[in-house]
Amino acid sequence: MRTTPPGPDTRGDARPESGTRGRTRRAILDAAAEVLARNRRATLADIAQAAEVGRSTLHRYFPDRDELVSAAVEDSLAHMAQALEEAAIDQGPALDAMRRLATALVGAGDRLVFVFGDPHIFEQLPDEEDDPTDRQVLALIERGQAEGAFDPEADPVWIRGVLWALVYTGAEMAARGTMPRHVAAANTVRTLERGICAAGGGGTAQ
Amino acid sequence: MRTTPPGPDTRGDARPESGTRGRTRRAILDAAAEVLARNRRATLADIAQAAEVGRSTLHRYFPDRDELVSAAVEDSLAHMAQALEEAAIDQGPALDAMRRLATALVGAGDRLVFVFGDPHIFEQLPDEEDDPTDRQVLALIERGQAEGAFDPEADPVWIRGVLWALVYTGAEMAARGTMPRHVAAANTVRTLERGICAAGGGGTAQ
DNA sequence: TCTTAGTGGGACATTAGTGTCCCAAAAAGC
DNA sequence: GCTTTTTGGGACACTAATGTCCCACTAAGA
Structure with a gap:
C-alpha cells in the first residue's frame, strides 16, 4: 500500500x-x-x-494560476536580490556601485520585464517599504547624493524610477536582440550618467 | 416598420x-x-x-475583444500623434523640441502606459518603420545629433528607447499620484538632459 | 535489478469569459 | 408632445481556460 x-x-x-x-x-x-x-x-x-x-x-x-504567478514573482525578486548582492552596492564610490548595479540588473532580463512590466503585479508587491532590495537601492541613491555623485536636487524616488526604467529598457533591448547585452548595459550606464545630451552643452537646466 | x-x-x-x-x-x-x-x-x-x-x-x-483592443491602440496612437503635432518637434532647436515633446507625452499618461506597457501589443504595431509618429521622433533625434545637442555616439534607437522609457516613468508617476504631472514632466526633461548625476563630475564616461 | 519518485497525457467537471439576442425603458432629437 | 435612437440588463449558447483525477510509462536511485 x-x-x-x-x-x-x-x-x-x-x-x-x-x-x-x-x-x-x-x-x-x-x-x-x-x-x-x-x-x-x-x-x-x-x-x-x-x-x-x-x-x-x-x-x-x-x-493554481495565482500560486504560480506569486512563486514566479518571488523567484524573480530573489534573482534580482542576488544580482544586487553580487554587485555589493554598499561598497566603494556610489557611482561605481551604480554602474555595477545597472550592469547586473540588465542581466536579469526577462525577470525584470516580468515583474515590473505589469502594473497589476507590481502594485501588489510586498510593501515597497519592506522590500530589502528596494531599501538597498534607495540607500545607494541617498548615499550617492550625499557623496555629491548624484543630482542632489532630484527626488530619490524619481531617481529610483529612472534607474529601473533605464535598466528595463536595456534588458528589453537585449532580450529582443536589438543589441547585445553588454552594449545594452553600457548604454544604460552611460545614459544614467549623462542623459542623452552631448557632453559639452547638455544640461542647461533652467 | x-x-x-x-x-x-x-x-x-x-x-x-x-x-x-x-x-x-x-x-x-x-x-x-x-x-x-x-x-x-x-x-x-x-x-x-x-x-x-x-x-x-x-x-x-x-x-469582439480584438476589435476593441485594436481600436483602443489606434486611438491612443492618435492621441500621441496629436500631442506630437502640437509640440511641433520639427521646429526650433532640437533641445527645446525635445523638451516640448517630453512634456506633451507625459501628459498622454495612461494611453502611453497602455500601448507601450504590453510587449504583446507593442510588437504587433503597424510596422515601426511606417509609423509616422515614430519617424518624426527619430528624425528629431537625428537632427539633435547633427546639431550637436544630443550625444552623437549613442545609437538613435537607443535614445528613442530612453525617451519613451523616461516619458513612461513620468506618466506613470503622475498617473499614480506620486507627483503632480508638471513635476513629473520637469523631472523627465531634466533627466533626459543630464542623467541622474550631479552637475559637475557626472559623465566620467568609461 | 527492483523499487519508487516523477512524468505525460487523456478524460473529465467546472468555471469564467465571450459573443448574441431580445425587449422594455431612458434619452435624444424634432 | 411624439418619434427615433440608444441604452442597460437579462437570458442564453458557446468557447477557452482551469483544475482534478487516474493510469501507464520512464527515469532515478538503492
Missing part, C-alpha cells in the same frame, strides 16, 4: 529540493517569467509547453 | 460621429486604455463598468 500519492513531495521543509524536482520547478518558473513577460494573457498550457513539461505536472507543482 | 435595428449606425461614412454615439465611443475607448493599462487581464465587463456602460453596449460598438 502506498501512503504518498505521486507528485512532488511537499510535506515538511526537510528536503529543500531533490535533484529532479528542483530542476522541474526551475524550468517551470523560468518559463513562466519568460512567457508572461511577453504575453500577460498567456495560458497555463503555454507556460507548460515553454517549460517542456506536461500541463498536469505544472499543476502538480503549482495548484 | 423599422428597417434599421437599434444600435450604433455603422452604414456608410456619411455621419462620422453623431453626438451621443461619439461620446459613448469615447468613453469606452478611454476606459479601455485606462483599465487595460493597469490590468492586462481585465475582462470586457471590467471595461464596460469603468466606461459606465452596459456590456451589451460595449459589444454593440466593438463586436
Whole structure:
C-alpha cells in the first residue's frame, strides 16, 4: 500500500529540493517569467509547453494560476536580490556601485520585464517599504547624493524610477536582440550618467 | 416598420460621429486604455463598468475583444500623434523640441502606459518603420545629433528607447499620484538632459 | 535489478469569459 | 408632445481556460 500519492513531495521543509524536482520547478518558473513577460494573457498550457513539461505536472507543482504567478514573482525578486548582492552596492564610490548595479540588473532580463512590466503585479508587491532590495537601492541613491555623485536636487524616488526604467529598457533591448547585452548595459550606464545630451552643452537646466 | 435595428449606425461614412454615439465611443475607448493599462487581464465587463456602460453596449460598438483592443491602440496612437503635432518637434532647436515633446507625452499618461506597457501589443504595431509618429521622433533625434545637442555616439534607437522609457516613468508617476504631472514632466526633461548625476563630475564616461 | 519518485497525457467537471439576442425603458432629437 | 435612437440588463449558447483525477510509462536511485 502506498501512503504518498505521486507528485512532488511537499510535506515538511526537510528536503529543500531533490535533484529532479528542483530542476522541474526551475524550468517551470523560468518559463513562466519568460512567457508572461511577453504575453500577460498567456495560458497555463503555454507556460507548460515553454517549460517542456506536461500541463498536469505544472499543476502538480503549482495548484493554481495565482500560486504560480506569486512563486514566479518571488523567484524573480530573489534573482534580482542576488544580482544586487553580487554587485555589493554598499561598497566603494556610489557611482561605481551604480554602474555595477545597472550592469547586473540588465542581466536579469526577462525577470525584470516580468515583474515590473505589469502594473497589476507590481502594485501588489510586498510593501515597497519592506522590500530589502528596494531599501538597498534607495540607500545607494541617498548615499550617492550625499557623496555629491548624484543630482542632489532630484527626488530619490524619481531617481529610483529612472534607474529601473533605464535598466528595463536595456534588458528589453537585449532580450529582443536589438543589441547585445553588454552594449545594452553600457548604454544604460552611460545614459544614467549623462542623459542623452552631448557632453559639452547638455544640461542647461533652467 | 423599422428597417434599421437599434444600435450604433455603422452604414456608410456619411455621419462620422453623431453626438451621443461619439461620446459613448469615447468613453469606452478611454476606459479601455485606462483599465487595460493597469490590468492586462481585465475582462470586457471590467471595461464596460469603468466606461459606465452596459456590456451589451460595449459589444454593440466593438463586436469582439480584438476589435476593441485594436481600436483602443489606434486611438491612443492618435492621441500621441496629436500631442506630437502640437509640440511641433520639427521646429526650433532640437533641445527645446525635445523638451516640448517630453512634456506633451507625459501628459498622454495612461494611453502611453497602455500601448507601450504590453510587449504583446507593442510588437504587433503597424510596422515601426511606417509609423509616422515614430519617424518624426527619430528624425528629431537625428537632427539633435547633427546639431550637436544630443550625444552623437549613442545609437538613435537607443535614445528613442530612453525617451519613451523616461516619458513612461513620468506618466506613470503622475498617473499614480506620486507627483503632480508638471513635476513629473520637469523631472523627465531634466533627466533626459543630464542623467541622474550631479552637475559637475557626472559623465566620467568609461 | 527492483523499487519508487516523477512524468505525460487523456478524460473529465467546472468555471469564467465571450459573443448574441431580445425587449422594455431612458434619452435624444424634432 | 411624439418619434427615433440608444441604452442597460437579462437570458442564453458557446468557447477557452482551469483544475482534478487516474493510469501507464520512464527515469532515478538503492
